Amino acid sequence: MNFLENFKMAVSSILSNKMRTFLTMLGIIIGISSVITIISLGNGGQNYITDEFAKMGANTVTLSVDPTKIEQSSDYFTLKDAKEIKSRVETVKYVSPTISKKGTARTDTKTKTANISGVNSDYALITNVEIVYGRFLNEREVEEGKAVVVIDQTSAKSLFGTDDAVGKSFKLGPVASSKSAIVVGVSKASSMFSGGGERGGPPDRDADNTPALLTIPITFLQTLYPSDSNISTLSVTSITQETAVQAGNEALNIVQGRHNNKTTDLYKASNSASMLETINTVLGTFTTFIGAVAAISLLVGGIGVMNIMLVSVTERTQEIGIRKAIGATTNAILVQFLTESVILSVLGGLIGMTLGILSAQIIGSFISITPSVSLAVVLETILFSSAVGIFFGIYPARKAARLNPIDALRYE
Amino acid sequence: MIEVKDVLRKYSTGDIDLIALNSVSLKIEKGEFIAIMGPSGSGKTTFMNLIGCLDRMDGGTYLLNGQDVSNLEDNQLAHIRNKEIGFVFQAFNLLPRISVLKNVELPMVYGGVPPKERRERALSALDKVGLSDRVNHRPNEISGGQKQRVAIARAIVNNPAVIMADEPTGNLDTKSSVDIMRIFQNLNNEGATVVMVTHEDNIAQSAKRVVKFLDGEIIDDHVVEGRKIF
Numbered sequence: 001m002n003f004l005e006n007f008k009m010a011v012s013s014i015l016s017n018k019m020r021t022f023l024t025m026l027g028i029i030i031g032i033s034s035v036i037t038i039i040s041l042g043n044g045g046q047n048y049i050t051d052e053f054a055k056m057g058a059n060t061v062t063l064s065v066d067p068t069k070i071e072q073s074s075d076y077f078t079l080k081d082a083k084e085i086k087s088r089v090e091t092v093k094y095v096s097p098t099i100s101k102k103g104t105a106r107t108d109t110k111t112k113t114a115n116i117s118g119v120n121s122d123y124a125l126i127t128n129v130e131i132v133y134g135r136f137l138n139e140r141e142v143e144e145g146k147a148v149v150v151i152d153q154t155s156a157k158s159l160f161g162t163d164d165a166v167g168k169s170f171k172l173g174p175v176a177s178s179k180s181a182i183v184v185g186v187s188k189a190s191s192m193f194s195g196g197g198e199r200g201g202p203p204d205r206d207a208d209n210t211p212a213l214l215t216i217p218i219t220f221l222q223t224l225y226p227s228d229s230n231i232s233t234l235s236v237t238s239i240t241q242e243t244a245v246q247a248g249n250e251a252l253n254i255v256q257g258r259h260n261n262k263t264t265d266l267y268k269a270s271n272s273a274s275m276l277e278t279i280n281t282v283l284g285t286f287t288t289f290i291g292a293v294a295a296i297s298l299l300v301g302g303i304g305v306m307n308i309m310l311v312s313v314t315e316r317t318q319e320i321g322i323r324k325a326i327g328a329t330t331n332a333i334l335v336q337f338l339t340e341s342v343i344l345s346v347l348g349g350l351i352g353m354t355l356g357i358l359s360a361q362i363i364g365s366f367i368s369i370t371p372s373v374s375l376a377v378v379l380e381t382i383l384f385s386s387a388v389g390i391f392f393g394i395y396p397a398r399k400a401a402r403l404n405p406i407d408a409l410r411y412e
Numbered sequence: 413m414i415e416v417k418d419v420l421r422k423y424s425t426g427d428i429d430l431i432a433l434n435s436v437s438l439k440i441e442k443g444e445f446i447a448i449m450g451p452s453g454s455g456k457t458t459f460m461n462l463i464g465c466l467d468r469m470d471g472g473t474y475l476l477n478g479q480d481v482s483n484l485e486d487n488q489l490a491h492i493r494n495k496e497i498g499f500v501f502q503a504f505n506l507l508p509r510i511s512v513l514k515n516v517e518l519p520m521v522y523g524g525v526p527p528k529e530r531r532e533r534a535l536s537a538l539d540k541v542g543l544s545d546r547v548n549h550r551p552n553e554i555s556g557g558q559k560q561r562v563a564i565a566r567a568i569v570n571n572p573a574v575i576m577a578d579e580p581t582g583n584l585d586t587k588s589s590v591d592i593m594r595i596f597q598n599l600n601n602e603g604a605t606v607v608m609v610t611h612e613d614n615i616a617q618s619a620k621r622v623v624k625f626l627d628g629e630i631i632d633d634h635v636v637e638g639r640k641i642f
Contacts, residue, residue, distance in 0.1 A: 005521055012509065012510070013509065016509050318505070322505045322506075322507060323507075323518070323522075324466075324490065324493075325464075325466060325493060325505075326493065326494065326499065326518060326566065327490050327491065327494020327495070327522040327523060327570075328490060329486075329487045329490040329491070329522070330486055330487060330490070331487070332522060405466050406461055406467055409466075
C-alpha cells in the first residue's frame with residue numbers, strides 16, 4: 001500500500017460527501033485565515049511605523065529633564081545650551097529646544113483649542129515639517145521673539161476658511177492673555193501623529209473639535225507663558241544615524257557640565273530608534289496576542305475535523321470490516337483515515353491562507369497598511385494545518401484501526 | 413491443508429461463559445468442497461471465522477498449509493487473510509463507492525501487487541465469473557446475483573488456498589443461487605478448495621462433503637451421495 005494509493009483513496013472518500021467536507025474544512029479555513037490576516041496586517045503595521053519613524057529621523061536624539069528630580073529652575077535647559085551643543089559637538093547638525101503648551105487660537109469669529117509648540121528654526125529640519133504655503137520660522141524671528149506662527153492646514157481652513165492663511169493674523173496663547181500673531185506658513189498635517197489623512201491630503205475629520213497645531217518661536221512662547229515656560233526637551237539631530245547615539249552622549253555631557261550636574265541622572269538622552277524598538281515590541285506582542293486568540297478558532301476547527309472523522313469511522317465500520325477481512329493491516333487502516341484528516345486540514349489550511357492573504361489586502365487597503373506575508377508564514381501554515389490534521393485525526397484513525405473485523409463486518 | 417484440533421471458543425457475557433465451540437477437530441484436504449450446516453447458534457459461523465483467521469481461538473491448534481496460525485499477531489493474520497483466504501459473504505460486502513473493478517483489485521492493493529498486474533488479474537477474475545461487461549459499474553448499479561459474482565471474483569483474485577463462503581446464496585433468488593453454485597462448482601473443479609456455510613439442504617447437496625454442527629460440536633460428517641451438479 002503506497003502513499004499515492006492511499007492519497008487517491010482518501011481523496012475519493014472525501015469527495016463522496018462534498019458538503020460535509022466543505023463544512024468540516026470551514027473551521028480550519030476560518031482559523032487559518034484569521035491568523036494569517038492578523039499576522040500579516042500586524043507585520044505590515046510594524047513596517048508602516050518603521051517607515052514613519054525613518055521619516056521623522058532615526059538620527060534624532062531627544063534630551064530631556066527628569067521632572068521628578070528637578071530641584072531648581074536652573075536645572076531646566078536654556079536656549080544657550082542648545083547653541084553650545086550645536087557649536088561644540090561636531091556630529092550634531094541641528095538642535096531645537098521644544099516647549100509644548102495647551103492654549104487657544106482665536107479669530108474674531110472662531111475659537112479653537114490649540115497645542116502650541118515653541119521651537120527654533122532648526123525644528124523644521126529635525127522633524128521634517130512640510131510647508132504647504134509660506135515658509136517655516138526663521139532664525140531672526142526666533143532670535144527676536146517675533147509674534148509669528150506656523151499653523152497646520154486643517155486648522156487654517158477651519159479658522160480662516162482657506163488653506164492659504166499666510167499673512168493673516170489671529171490671537172493665540174493662554175485664554176486670559178492671548179496675543180496676536182501673524183501666520184508665516186501653513187504646514188501639512190503630519191500623517192501619523194496628528195491623526196491626519198494618510199496620503200497627506202487634508203484629513204476629513206471634525207476640524208472644529210481637533211486642536212490646532214501651532215508652531216511659534218520659543219522666545220515668543222516664553223513671553224506668552226512668562227511664569228511657566230521652562231525648556232524640558234532638546235531635540236538634537238546628528239549628521240548620520242550611526243553617530244546619533246554618540247552625538248546624544250556628547251550633548252548630554254555638555255548640558256551636565258553647564259548645569260554642574262555630573263552625578264545624578266537628571267538628564268536623559270533617548271533616540272527615536274530605541275523608541276521605535278519599544279513600539280515594535282509592543283505591537284509585536286499585541287499581534288501575537290490577537291493571533292493566539294485567532295488560533296483558538298483553529299483549535300475549534302481541529303475539533304470539528306476530529307468530530308467528523310469519528311462520525312465517518314462509525315459510518316464506515318462495515319467498510320473497515322471488509323477491508324480488514326480481505327487483508328488490510330491495522331496500519332493500513334490507520335494511515336487511510338489519518339490521510340483523510342490531514343488532507344481535510346491541509347486543504348482547509350491552503351484555502352484559509354488564500355482567503356487570509358486576500359482579506360489582509362482588502363482590510364489593508366482601507367487602513368492603508370500594506371500587509372506583509374512571508375514565505376515562512378506560508379510554510380508554517382502548511383505545517384501547522386498538517387499538524388492539526390494529524391493531532392485531531394489520530395484518535396479517530398486509531399479507533400478505526402482497532403476495530404475487530406468480525407464486529408465491524410456485522411455492523412449495520 | 414486445514415487441520416484444526418480441539419478448538420475451543422467461548423464468549424464472556426457478564427458472569428456466564430458461553431461455549432461457542434467445544435473441542436472441535438476437523439481436517440480439510442486440498443480440493444474439497446465442504447458445506448457446513450447447522451441451526452442458528454450451533455457455532456458454524458464462529459468456526460468459519462476461526463478458520464478464516466478473522467477470529468482467535470481460546471484453545472486448540474490450527475494448521476493452515478502446515479503453518480501453525482493459532483497464535484499469530486493481528487498483522488500476520490491480516491497477511492494470511494490476504495494471501496490464503498478468499499471471503500464471500502451473505503451480504504456481498506462490496507465497497508459501495510468504488511467500481512466493480514476497483515473492488516476486485518482491493519485485495520491486491522493490500523497485497524502490494526503493482527497496478528498493471530492488478531488490473532489484468534482483476535479483469536481475468538471478473539471474466540471467470542462472467543462479468544467482463546460490468547467492470548466500471550458501481551455495486552449499486554448491478555443486481556444481487558451480479559454483486560455476489562463480483563465478491564467471488566474478489567475472493568479468488570489472490571489465488572487463495574481456500575474460499576470461505578458464509579451463506580453465499582442467503583440473499584439471492586433461486587436463479588441467481590444456481591448461478592453462484594455453478595461458479596463455486598467450476599472453481600472447485602479447477603482445484604479450488606471451498607468451505608461454505610449454509611442452512612439450505614439443496615445448496616448443501618451440491619457440495620462434496622457435509623459437516624453438521626449442533627451446540628458447538630460436530631455431530632455429523634459425511635460425504636454427499638448423489639451430489640447435485642448445477
